[in-house]
Amino acid sequence: xxxxxxxxxxxxxxxxxxxxxxxxxxxxxxxxxxxxxxxxxxxxxxxxxxxxxxxxxxxxxxxxxxxxxxxxxxxxxxxxxxxxxxxxxxxxxxxxxxxxxxxxxxxxxxxxxxxxxxxxxxxxxxxxxxxxxxxxxxxxxxxxxxxxxxxxxxxxxxxxxxxxxxxxxxxxxxxxxxxxxxxxxxxxxxxxxxxxxxxxxxxxxxxxxxxxxxxxxxxxxxxxxxxxxxxxxxxxxxxxxxxxxxxxxxxxxxxxxxxxxxxxxxxxxxxxxxxxxxxxxxxxxxxxxxxxxxxxxxxxxxxxxxxxxxxxxxxxxxxxxxxxxxxxxxxxxxxxxxxxxxxxxxxxxxxxxxxxxxxxxxxxxxxxxxxxxxxxxxxxxxxxxxxxxxxxxxxxxxxxx
Numbered sequence: 001x002x003x004x005x006x007x008x009x010x011x012x013x014x015x016x017x018x019x020x021x022x023x024x025x026x027x028x029x030x031x032x033x034x035x036x037x038x039x040x041x042x043x044x045x046x047x048x049x050x051x052x053x054x055x056x057x058x059x060x061x062x063x064x065x066x067x068x069x070x071x072x073x074x075x076x077x078x079x080x081x082x083x084x085x086x087x088x089x090x091x092x093x094x095x096x097x098x099x100x101x102x103x104x105x106x107x108x109x110x111x112x113x114x115x116x117x118x119x120x121x122x123x124x125x126x127x128x129x130x131x132x133x134x135x136x137x138x139x140x141x142x143x144x145x146x147x148x149x150x151x152x153x154x155x156x157x158x159x160x161x162x163x164x165x166x167x168x169x170x171x172x173x174x175x176x177x178x179x180x181x182x183x184x185x186x187x188x189x190x191x192x193x194x195x196x197x198x199x200x201x202x203x204x205x206x207x208x209x210x211x212x213x214x215x216x217x218x219x220x221x222x223x224x225x226x227x228x229x230x231x232x233x234x235x236x237x238x239x240x241x242x243x244x245x246x247x248x249x250x251x252x253x254x255x256x257x258x259x260x261x262x263x264x265x266x267x268x269x270x271x272x273x274x275x276x277x278x279x280x281x282x283x284x285x286x287x288x289x290x291x292x293x294x295x296x297x298x299x300x301x302x303x304x305x306x307x308x309x310x311x312x313x314x315x316x317x318x319x320x321x322x323x324x325x326x327x328x329x330x331x332x333x334x335x336x337x338x339x340x341x342x343x344x345x346x347x348x349x350x351x352x353x354x355x356x357x358x359x360x361x362x363x364x365x366x367x368x369x370x371x372x373x374x375x376x377x378x379x380x381x382x383x384x385x386x387x388x389x390x391x392x393x394x395x396x397x398x399x400x401x
Contacts, residue, residue, distance in 0.1 A: 003045040005031055008209060009038070010200075013085060014177040017195035020053045023087070024194070027051040033089065036082040039212060050092035054099050054193070055085055059112040071099060084113050100190075107185035110178055117175040124171055128164045135161055146319055147326035150312055152225060152276025159218040163211065170207075221277060228275030233266040234287055241271060242369075242395040244387045246287040246307045249379045258288040258304055281313035281395070296358075305377030313395055314368040324350060324363050327372045332361065347389050355381050364388050366396045 013019070023033045028050060031043035054076060056063070063086045068078045075096030076088035090096040100106040138154050139145045148154055185191070236257075238245060247255060260268035267286070274282040286308050294303040310327065314320060328337055332354065340352040340361070350365040360381050362373045371392045375384055 004034065005043045005045055006040040007043065009036060009041045012173075012177070012200065013082070014174055014181065015195075015197075015200060016055045016057075016085075016181070017192040018197035018200060020055055020191075020193045021195050022197040023053040023089075024051060025197070027053075033079050033087060035080045036085075036087070052090050052092050052096070052193070053079070054088050054090075056088060056099060057084055057109045057113055058086060059109070060084070074099075084116075103185040103188050103190045106191075107182045110182040110185070114175065114178050114182060117171065117178060121168070121171040121175050124164070124168050128161070128168050131157075131161050131164060142330065144326035144330045146322040147330055150276055150279040150314060150319060150323060151274070151282070152221065152278065155277060156218050156221050159214060159221075163214060163218070166207075166211065225275055228273060231265055231267075231270055231272040233264075234269040234271050234285065240394075241283065241285075242311060242391050243271065243283060243285045243309045244307060244373055244384070244391050246289050246305060248387050249307060249375065249384055250289065250291070250305055250377065251379075252291055254291050254293065255289045255305075256292065258290045258306075260288075278315045278319060279312045280315065281311075283309065283311040285309040285311075303378075305375070305379075307376075308374045310372040311392075311395065312370045314370065317368045320365045320368065320370050321350070323370050324352060324365060327363050327370070328352065328361075331372060331374060336361075343385075345385070345389060347393065351385070353381060353385065360384055362388050364392055366392045369395045 010019070010022075026033070026043060028048050030046055030048040032046055032049070032051065033041070033053065034044045035042040056071075058067075061081075061083050063078075063081060071078065071088055075090045075094050076099060077090065079087045079089050081087070088099065135154065135157055138157075139148055181191075257266070257269055259266050268288040269286065271283055271285040274284070276282065286306070288306040289304065291303045291305070295301065296303055310331075312323065314323070328340055332340075336354055336356075339356070340354045340363075343351045343353055345351045345364075348364050348366050350363075352363040354361040358376055358378060360375045362371075362375075362381075362384060364371050364373075364385075366389075369392050371388060373384065373388055
């Protein structure tokens with residue numbers, strides 16, 4: 001059984017003469033063309049031979065048996081096909097007559113392909129424009145692009161948009177190249193079946209490799225998020241989580257949980273984990289309580305303090321400052337944004353505080369760790385700040401280990 005050798009398929013399939021020359025040179029090395037795939041060319045390993053190859057372009061993706069039989073009668077054996085391109089081979093010593101002797105006639109075979117490429121280019125351009133428009137809205141409509149980036153929920157879509165942009169660029173090059181080749185053939189310039197291929201085909205083989213790597217990363221990212229993403233009921237005890245607990249803020253033995261269970265998870269007292277390439281450690285936490293026998297000052301009901309937190313350990317510290325701004329925008333009403341006060345703190349790199357009656361919001365930074373906390377209750381804001389500083393220190397220390 002012949003051994004199959006795979007090589008990256010050069011992306012510029014329209015360089016017909018260079019491909020024919022490439023296949024012939026491979027045969028001289030004992031690698032004979034067997035199949036052309038999406039990303040790889042398959043060669044059968046055998047004895048070195050001088051083989052001529054010709055690439056025929058058809059109006060449809062399939063080539064008729066009658067056409068194959070006609071070429072075989074003239075010494076050209078069908079080897080393989082890829083979309084509109086069909087490869088035939090013949091031993092050099094057989095001196096088989098050329099498949100095409102009239103370049104102008106061969107130009108006619110490219111006419112339909114040229115139209116198809118133009119239609120594909122228009123359709124893909126419209127798709128990319130729509131995709132980028134929707135993606136831009138997700139990135140920038142609410143003014144929190146860095147938050148969206150570290151959450152990692154739209155990175156895959158962004159990568160796919162880049163891939164689509166590459167395909168638009170690739171389609172433009174293909175359409176222009178086929179049109180240029182068609183023009184040359186009409187002018188009587190025959191295809192050079194022994195054109196130098198080393199420089200252009202090697203260079204263009206790099207793009208499929210990059211595309212494969214990018215596509216692999218695009219597939220891995222959501223898988224990693226699925227593995228890391230989960231929601232749990234918050235344990236009654238501390239549990240070592242780097243989050244501010246309601247009991248530590250309230251310090252009231254009468255505080256009890258205000259529970260709300262769905263599918264065995266107490267969503268009023270839960271924590272969620274997540275992962276992103278720009279924030280590998282993420283927590284989102286909600287905790288609600290109720291103090292029996294105590295009322296809100298306005299007598300609206302039993303005193304029911306609550307606290308919510310978002311914690312991010314960033315890959316790059318440079319994201320910390322813009323993430324602070326995005327967290328404030330995302331979690332605050334418009335009239336609250338300008339009311340945050342920047343406070344110097346002995347152990348924190350940055351501290352922003354908002355306080356109005358029972359509502360208090362804090363955004364703190366230490367190293368690569370950013371924490372946002374929103375608290376409803378009557379505890380003093382200074383007490384809340386010190387708890388935030390202590391908890392953020394836990395995660396910052398783990399990061400430096």
